[in-house]
Amino acid sequence: MTVVALALAAAAAVVALLVIQRSRRLSPHQRAVRDVLDAADALEDRLRVAKAEIEAVAGDHGPNPVGDAMREMLRQRLWLRDHGGTATPEQLAGVRDAIDAARGRIEHQLERIEEARSPRD
Numbered sequence: 237m238t239v240v241a242l243a244l245a246a247a248a249a250v251v252a253l254l255v256i257q258r259s260r261r262l263s264p265h266q267r268a269v270r271d272v273l274d275a276a277d278a279l280e281d282r283l284r285v286a287k288a289e290i291e292a293v294a295g296d297h298g299p300n301p302v303g304d305a306m307r308e309m310l311r312q313r314l315w316l317r318d319h320g321g322t323a324t325p326e327q328l329a330g331v332r333d334a335i336d337a338a339r340g341r342i343e344h345q346l347e348r349i350e351e352a353r354s355p356r357d
Contacts, residue, residue: 268328269320275335286342305338
């Protein structure tokens with residue numbers, strides 16, 4: 237049993253080293269694209285939480301900032317799919333900034349929800 241555990245740990249270490257080496261070989265452009273995709277993934281995760289929070293407070297009525305942010309994220313992902321291979325570093329930074337701005341707007345909405353939920357003294 238111990239031999240199996242050691243073999244699995246060694247295999248995991250080898251895989252980790254290969255992943256680290258591979259990430260170091262990425263070009264600056266590939267790293268920028270990866271960073272944009274990571275930002276989009278983080279926004280998507282945050283939007284799922286925000287949607288649940290907003291619906292818990294406001295129901296399905298009223299403005300839908302989460303839907304707007306989801307559409308923005310989808311627009312950015314489609315742009316990246318179509319143009320990411322030839323995008324300049326400035327364009328990739330602009331996409332990343334747009335995603336970060338959308339995340340900031342959602343964070344602001346979540347702060348407002350938290351304030352509304354907090355009892356006033």
